[in-house]
Amino acid sequence: MQKRTQHAMSTANNGNPAAQAGPSPLHATQSGALTGTMMLPGDKSISHRSIMFGGAAIGETVVSGLLEGEDVLATIAAMQALGADIHKDDDGRWHVWGTGVGGFKEPETAIDMGNSGTGVRLLMGLMATSPITATLIGDASLSSRPMGRVTRPLAQFGTAFHAREGDRLPLTMTGANPAQPVTYKLPVASAQVKSAVLLAGLNAPGDTSVIEPIATRDHTERMLKAFGAAISVVETDEGRVITVSGERELEACTINVPADPSSAAFPIVAACLVPGSEVRLPGVLLNPGRIGLITTLLEMGADISIENERDEGGEPVGDIVARHAPLHGVTVPEDRAPSMIDEYPILFVAAALAKGRTVTRGLEELRVKESDRLAVMSEGLRACGVAVEDYQDGLAITGTAGAAVPGGAKIATHLDHRIAMSFLVLGMCAAAPITVDDGAPIRTSFPSFVDDMGALGADIVEGDAIMESEGS
């Protein structure tokens, strides 16, 4: 018997994602037309920042539309451990009473950031100039990811780090007090590294600057401004220079978190690929640093329109309508990568159904995400019968021109939510069902994914389709 995965995808969480039950396989079967409106969860990047900045501010920050996924719940638990008072009211709004800049208390136990690279790296920046010692731990995926990209610049403030070999978690840090302000040129296009340095600068005397040769998502800059920080952004020949003047308080504010474009990517691509589909997604964040996938899909021939464009709380927002249309292959410009960095797994799925060849390069960063997304996608696509060519820095995929891919494979998701969701979308366009070995990581970013896709007409259920067919 197959059943919908209401309980498997629920948001039940105690702030310790590592404590969740074992793997829960899911499988997706070829789908009829997807139709309807989907209310997406709040943006993950903005949700993390709203809790962290509110937790460092003076006064009461009120957040509506917060993503209640495991990653953000881990950030809430971390900020509580640092002394912030955080609770949810009966209307679903979150209230955060902060400690003031530099006012964190020393956590009594290790802080568990679960699966979240954004959570741990931004938190390290925020704690780097507070006179406390803290230990950070995470799940197997997070413990394999490089932290040197943040410990190196943060050490320049005077922060001390003791990490596992290869600058990996578990890691213990002691904040700099007094701190040195820092000027840092980003060696890698990373909003997490940029944000970590700027957040450390909040409690350093004088000016801390980040030089960003390639623009990345700018939620930290926008939101720090809303919290009253002294922050400036100047375009120069070297790139964007962002400067924060430290040792000033942040003032609590009200935040409405828009819908997450990185979660929208899954129903958008599903609607593009499944004949007869028309899906509406209200209130999606349209920050230019986040919508490279939409630009790419439009170049591939997608039928996507944006309605009711507006500004909400300093961020552009709109309603996205995606309809089925035949796609063709494209070469994705390398400089677009930062604006769609989390969307390559689902772009590869779109490419698998497009006519002709899609080429993506300049993507070394994908090898250090929740999993090595180039290796895991390449292996999984090939197992589903898709023609893939591997490069060290990208993939080239030759699609089926709309015909179903063979499918019938079981995919190892390596604790990566976006790998799991991408292959479930591919399963909607596959002749034989596709199983993902573990759907649990989807709870980190899109807890209602299975139910929400089901409401549009998708057929995603618990269990291993391959074992079930062997057993029948």
Ligand code: S3P
């Ligand atoms: C994020 C930045 C990106 C992105 C991540 C969220 C952020 O990471 O992949 O999901 O909120 O700052 P990098 O900074 O490593 O590119």
